[in-house]
Amino acid sequence: MRSILHFCRIAIIRVVDFFYFPFLRFIPLEVFRYGVTGGANTVFDIFLYFIFYQYVLDKQILDLEVIAISPHIAAFLLVFPITFTTGFFLAKYVTFTASELRGRIQLFRYGLTVLGAILLNYIFLKIFVEYAGLYATLAKALTTVIVVTYSYISQRYFSFKTARISRAAQS
Known part of the structure; x- marks a missing residue:
């Protein structure tokens, strides 16, 4: 397998x-x-x-x-x-x-970021459609840009975080 x-x-x-x-x-x-x-x-x-x-x-x-x-x-x-x-x-x-975190830690953190993405989708769709009066499809497109950016940053620096290499070690 x-x-x-x-x-x-x-x-x-x-x-x-x-x-x-x-x-x-x-x-x-x-x-x-x-x-x-x-x-x-x-x-x-x-x-x-x-x-x-x-x-x-x-x-x-x-x-x-x-x-x-x-x-x-x-x-x-x-x-x-x-x-x-x-x-x-x-x-x-x-x-x-390149992440050296244990798989179960990555999975837990990934789950948290996905829950955050679901919550952000809900919040921004509500704001854009119900309060800003945007057309639903435009609201979804704007929300997607925000959520994808959030997802990449949170997964890169949280879910699949890599160890930082000090400048002395790089030399």
């Missing part, structure tokens, strides 16, 4: 890095990898959401006897653990490979 994961990691890195050359002058490799893997995970999330909403739930309310969950929320709840996991693995093994 470990060799399969290692093969997948190397294959993904090679594919992503192959497309990096045109962007070499503009952005660091880590930022490029973050954008590609994060974007791919987002597309995967939307695809799974569509499948679960349309075909698994058949656009019907999910009745659990003690609670009924609307199909759009149920689809989100079913897809979230899947894309949370793929997002974590892509961040850990493709984007932020």
